[in-house]
Amino acid sequence: MFKKSILSLALALAAVAAQAKTVTLLNVSYDPTRELYGEYNKAFAQYWKAKTGDDVVVKQSHGGSGKQARSVIDGLPADVVTLALAADIDAISDRAHLIPAGWQKKYAHNSTPYTSTIVFLVRKGNPRHIKDWDDLVKPGVGVVTPNPKTSGGARWNYLAAWAYALKQPGGTPESAKAFVAKLYKNVSVLDSGARGATTTFTERGIGDVLIAWENEAYLALKELGPDKVQIVTPSLSILAEPPVAVVEKVAAKNGTSAVAQAYLQYLYSDVGQEIAARNFYRPRLESVAKAHQGQFAAVKLVTIDEAFGGWKKVQAEHFADGGTFDQIYSAGR
Amino acid sequence: MTDLTQGIPAQERRAKAAPAAPGFHLCLGYTLFYLGLIVLLPMAALFTKAASLGAPQWWALVTDPRVLASFRVTFGCAAVAALADLGIGLLAAWVLVRYEFPGRRLMDALIDLPIAMPTAVAGITLVTLFVPGGWIGRWLVPLGIHVAFTPLGITLALIFIGLPLMVRSVQPVLQELDPDVEEAAACLGANRWTTFREVLLPQLAPALTTGFTLSFARVIGEYGSVVFIAGNMPYKTEVVPLLIITKLEQYDYAGATALGALSLGVSFGLLLLINVLKRRYAGGEA
Numbered sequence: 162m163f164k165k166s167i168l169s170l171a172l173a174l175a176a177v178a179a180q181a182k183t184v185t186l187l188n189v190s191y192d193p194t195r196e197l198y199g200e201y202n203k204a205f206a207q208y209w210k211a212k213t214g215d216d217v218v219v220k221q222s223h224g225g226s227g228k229q230a231r232s233v234i235d236g237l238p239a240d241v242v243t244l245a246l247a248a249d250i251d252a253i254s255d256r257a258h259l260i261p262a263g264w265q266k267k268y269a270h271n272s273t274p275y276t277s278t279i280v281f282l283v284r285k286g287n288p289r290h291i292k293d294w295d296d297l298v299k300p301g302v303g304v305v306t307p308n309p310k311t312s313g314g315a316r317w318n319y320l321a322a323w324a325y326a327l328k329q330p331g332g333t334p335e336s337a338k339a340f341v342a343k344l345y346k347n348v349s350v351l352d353s354g355a356r357g358a359t360t361t362f363t364e365r366g367i368g369d370v371l372i373a374w375e376n377e378a379y380l381a382l383k384e385l386g387p388d389k390v391q392i393v394t395p396s397l398s399i400l401a402e403p404p405v406a407v408v409e410k411v412a413a414k415n416g417t418s419a420v421a422q423a424y425l426q427y428l429y430s431d432v433g434q435e436i437a438a439r440n441f442y443r444p445r446l447e448s449v450a451k452a453h454q455g456q457f458a459a460v461k462l463v464t465i466d467e468a469f470g471g472w473k474k475v476q477a478e479h480f481a482d483g484g485t486f487d488q489i490y491s492a493g494r
Numbered sequence: 495m496t497d498l499t500q501g502i503p504a505q506e507r508r509a510k511a512a513p514a515a516p517g518f519h520l521c522l523g524y525t526l527f528y529l530g531l532i533v534l535l536p537m538a539a540l541f542t543k544a545a546s547l548g549a550p551q552w553w554a555l556v557t558d559p560r561v562l563a564s565f566r567v568t569f570g571c572a573a574v575a576a577l578a579d580l581g582i583g584l585l586a587a588w589v590l591v592r593y594e595f596p597g598r599r600l601m602d603a604l605i606d607l608p609i610a611m612p613t614a615v616a617g618i619t620l621v622t623l624f625v626p627g628g629w630i631g632r633w634l635v636p637l638g639i640h641v642a643f644t645p646l647g648i649t650l651a652l653i654f655i656g657l658p659l660m661v662r663s664v665q666p667v668l669q670e671l672d673p674d675v676e677e678a679a680a681c682l683g684a685n686r687w688t689t690f691r692e693v694l695l696p697q698l699a700p701a702l703t704t705g706f707t708l709s710f711a712r713v714i715g716e717y718g719s720v721v722f723i724a725g726n727m728p729y730k731t732e733v734v735p736l737l738i739i740t741k742l743e744q745y746d747y748a749g750a751t752a753l754g755a756l757s758l759g760v761s762f763g764l765l766l767l768i769n770v771l772k773r774r775y776a777g778g779e780a
Contacts, residue, residue, distance in 0.1 A: 225743075227743045227744075228743055231742060231743055231745065234745070252745065256745060308726065308740075310740045310743055310744065311739075311740065311743050348727075349643055349725060349727065350643050350725045350726065350727070351725070351726045351727060352726070353721075353726075365621065365622070365625040365627070365642075366625060366626055366627040367625060367626075367642075367643070480744075481744065482741075482744060482746060482749075487560075490560070490728040490729065491559060491560065491728075491729075
């Protein structure tokens with residue numbers, strides 16, 4: 162009699178325990194997305210609980226995009242990666258074979274649920290009268306931008322400057338290189354990530370202008386207030402596409418493939434897009450974009466494919482050892 | 495021949511017969527195993543990976559102006575910092591040993607602070623102090639003294655990190671100094687400076703050199719505190735550990751390990767040199 166009740170109690174408990182699982186995901190992301198994923202993870206947990214009854218805990222890791230990619234290659238068990246540029250996810254795919262080669266086609270819009278661009282953040286009142294890229298190369302202007310070797314945002318910054326110089330009347334690769342060299346002459350600190358550069362500009366008071374992700378600039382504006390900083394949108398900028406991918410080998414090993422895929426897919430939903438827009442990322446969904454139209458400035462945007470021929474070419478030409486970025490520094494010293 | 499154990503009590507005889515440690519061979523074996531696992535194995539891995547870089551690439555690495563500049567910055571700032579610590583550390587140890595004052599024990603504990611705190615915290619604190627808006631920076635920058643994001647800032651961070659090692663090397667030796675010799679010198683008519691130069695300094699020289707070596711070796715590899723205050727500009731304020739990390743970010747593992755091996759080689763050479771000089775001039779043991 163007693164044994165029967167113990168047995169039935171044990172079975173009941175086991176049944177209850179089997180009902181609500183807790184799934185843990187690790188999302189390895191780039192530097193400025195802390196706030197975005199803080200909000201998004203809560204929303205996704207709610208959605209997943211309602212859909213399947215399981216609890217989802219999403220752990221976050223943030224850092225310079227290149228650095229994060231290297232960590233994943235070296236063994237950081239990321240279930241999903243949400244990095245600053247396709248080249249970093251390509252690196253994970255090529256070097257560690259954790260992501261299959263066709264990863265970018267898995268989700269809509271080249272696996273990029275939201276986009277951003279590069280703008281300037283200046284001190285209140287714009288004392289240096291910075292209107293466009295040309296003002297950044299004037300002597301004596303302090304420019305803050307992170308190190309392209311470790312930061313994804315830094316690479317977008319560099320390419321946006323290059324694209325601007327290229328699109329000028331009479332622009333050639335040589336004139337672009339000279340322009341970017343002059344720009345980096347005005348840089349006094351190279352932080353390892355985009356958030357580090359923002360901290361240097363806003364909290365340490367270094368420099369007159371910060372070249373930043375658009376979402377990062379708006380976030381800084383929200384945090385510090387319009388009485389400290391203001392945003393200046395250049396005439397031309399680059400369409401920055403930070404893609405996302407499931408790290409299939411790791412997710413398969415952890416048994417989280419289904420949740421990981423749903424996690425990324427939910428970024429494209431109304432809720433996901435709304436959260437992105439609220440955090441100052443440009444959403445892909447038409448309806449959400451229209452609703453937030455007044456939030457983003459209209460900028461002439463070029464893509465990396467049309468201006469540069471894609472990330473693989475850019476990495477080899479500009480950011481590899483001995484590439485244009487290295488040449489700029491060795492020539493300039 | 496009298497039995498020499500006659501007068502020794504039974505307890506002592508037992509202790510001599512069965513020592514607490516398990517014996518020479520076991521101890522040596524364990525030490526070698528531990529040394530091999532913790533020190534030699536990683537170093538062997540480093541050199542093996544570095545060797546996978548061919549000879550022409552090695553030469554290109556060694557002669558690369560950016561690498562040379564980073565070595566200049568790292569070793570230059572480390573040397574200056576260790577030398578500065580020599581003076582500051584000796585002074586601090588002197589005050590702690592020779593004088594009694596309220597708060598002496600607190601000061602003694604505070605000396606260990608740079609070693610106890612995470613180096614990143616040290617770096618962030620220093621940079622916050624010395625930026626143009628910081629507590630100290632706002633006085634220095636109008637005078638034209640830029641500390642943050644310059645080699646001066648790096649040196650300052652390294653002085654901060656190396657100080658405890660210098661003080662702790664000198665302190666015990668200072669404590670053990672026999673006051674009789676100083677008193678004799680005074681009796682013989684030597685003034686304070688002569689006493690210091692002829693009596694105290696030779697006795698302190700081995701400890702000072704050890705402290706210098708420790709500080710120097712410690713700050714050569716310093717990354718956490720330097721990377722915040724350095725500015726990381728190639729050719730100007732880039733240190734070797736940062737260059738190694740930059741190479742790693744580019745998946746150039748062979749290049750990164752090669753730089754590490756090179757750095758190790760140069761450090762070892764310098765330490766060997768200091769040891770030789772110490773034996774010759776400071777009259778100390780190794």
